[in-house]
Amino acid sequence: MKIIVIGCTHAGTAAIVNTKKLYPESEITVYEKNNNISFLSCGIALHVADVVKDPKGLFYNSPEGLNELGVVTKMEHEVTRVDIQNKCVEVKDLNSGETFQDTYDKLIVTLGSWPIVPPIPGIELENIVLSKNYNHSETIIQKAKEAKRIVVIGAGYIGVELAEAFQILGKETTLIDAEARIMSKYLDAPFTEKAEEAFKAHGVALATGEKVVRFEGAEGKVSAVVTDKQTYEADLVVLCIGFKPNADLLKGQVDMLPNGAIIIDEYMHTSAEDVFAAGDCCVVGYNPTGDSRYIPLATNAVRMGTLVAKNLVQPTLKYMGTQGTSGIKIYEYNIASTGLTEEVARTTTSMKVKSVILNDAYRPEFMPTHEDALIKLVYEEDTHRVLGGQIISKYDLTQLMNTLSVVVQNKMTVEELAMTDFFFQPHFNKPWSLLNLVALKALEN
Incomplete structure (x- = not known):
């Protein structure tokens, strides 16, 4: 059984490791466009705040670890096209520029998610950065050393954790969100009020209910964030607005939600035969409402990747859905x-x-x-x-x-x-x- 895995963070790693346990004779090749795998992005703020001093601890597997399992691990290789009808993929070696094709019996798509980057005027300025992967975390840490005034845009979990981390480092920190409250998707007002009081007590400026309309800069670098209400000086801006599924590669070949999230059944099958998907590029069953939603969480991804392996040959173990617990x-x-x-x-x-x-x-x-x-x-x-x-x-x-x-x-x-x-x-x-x-x-x- 020849298996190709596209993408290797939480869902991909879980799928690969468990597939090798269940089918040790299987031939698995993973294509990952980054130079690392299995990075726990939920630990970025801890790394930024120097609570986690060695970032190696934020990886729970490695290309070498997969190689030892007998997995052909192709780092810095990007799959540029998938042909589901002919069961083949086109791959580009990002170092040499070479392109080649590979075939599969089973395809596992674990492409993950990517930060939402809205087309705000001035967003191309230097020192406006994202927070998702290991390379982002290293960039944030290096740029934060020189920055005095840091603005975090987006008050979900990643944004609030980073705002706290920057304040701990002694930076003048502002947290901006268009919603009236921080963490409003996860908590009701009595709970966010306590968290907001803690931020204010530690000197973090909260700018809730404000929409960013443009970035201003000097000499190509960001100098200010302008909202519909105020202007905030900034040496560094971190975008934490949210995530979108990174599944354009399969557009038009499998069923998706309007936002691009791949629709899967309870056994991790997509609408295409022998194509499985898991993690942040997919929908999940949401038990409180009984419908399907896009809820990108590492916990969901690990479970779903494990289920891909369990159901790769025949439907065996159903996905039980999620409550979005966090x-x-x-x-x-x-x-x-x-x-x-x-x-x-x-x-x-x-x-x-x-x-x-x-x-x-x-x-x-x-x-x-x-x-x-x-x-x-x-x-x-x-x-x-x-x-x-x-x-x-x-x-x-x-x-x-x-x-x-x-x-x-x-x-x-x-x-x-x-x-x-x-x-x-x-x-x-x-x-x-x-x-x-x-x-x-x-x-x-």
Whole structure:
């Protein structure tokens, strides 16, 4: 069985490693246009802030590691054309410029995503950079050494983490977002308010509800970011506006969403025979709403890549969908969420939802310390089916959202969550878990 893999970050690496385990005699060739694989981009901010001093720790595999498995690993090789009908690809060696063709029995497409770069006037100026891969992280670190005023555009998880990292480095930092709140896709207002207060307390300027209209420069380098409300001086600008699927290579050959995300079934098949796809270039099944969405997350990518290997020869293991579970640490706050927020449910779906919020100590007050936690539960009004939740605390309680992810995935109700068996031990919690307590409060609504 001859297999070609296009792209090798999270989904690609998982697909390759697991395929070799299941089919050791298979002939696998991977084409990757970068000179590295498996970079954990979620660690960029930690590297920038010098928390992670050795960037090698942000790679969990290498071309050499794949070669040892017997995989033909072609770094700095870009697939320029795919001919699904004839089961062949055209490849360009980015070093020599040579082009050649290769054939396959099975094709695995793990092209990932790429940062959104809007056509803002002045965007071609020097020192306006992206944040996605290892080379980006090295560029950011080098340019940040010389910069005094740094503007981060986009207040999703990557943007807020970088803003914190730059402030820790002593830079004059501004965080801009067109939305009224930071991290608005992941958290409702009571949670983002605490994070915003922390940023302001540390001197980070927040410019929410502002749209960037142009960049100004001097001698070819950026000098200012102009929004529809204000102008911000800048020596360095980092774009963190969001991501789009990097799947143009297969356009017109497989079914896609309007945004270019590849549509796959629950076994990772595309609409073309013997062509599989996984990771950030694909749609995912979103359990809270029961539809398909574009949710680029490393956790999804690793699962999907593993499933490609499991289903490569015959349908074996179904994809269970995702809740989009995620977590972040902002200064002293540990924050996590899963499923639908109340705002997203009300503004993007026709579902009738209710919510409840609870503020309580995570363990008995007779213990020497007992930090408070703010926890929210979002559920369907008629059925009481749990749709999502959020938590924030100075004590790390983020794993509760992993538990709640299972609740959402299994379509449990508020009543079932209220009476779910969780252990009690004063070192760790109260007789009623916080998840029990917030569900019990929902039953009072």
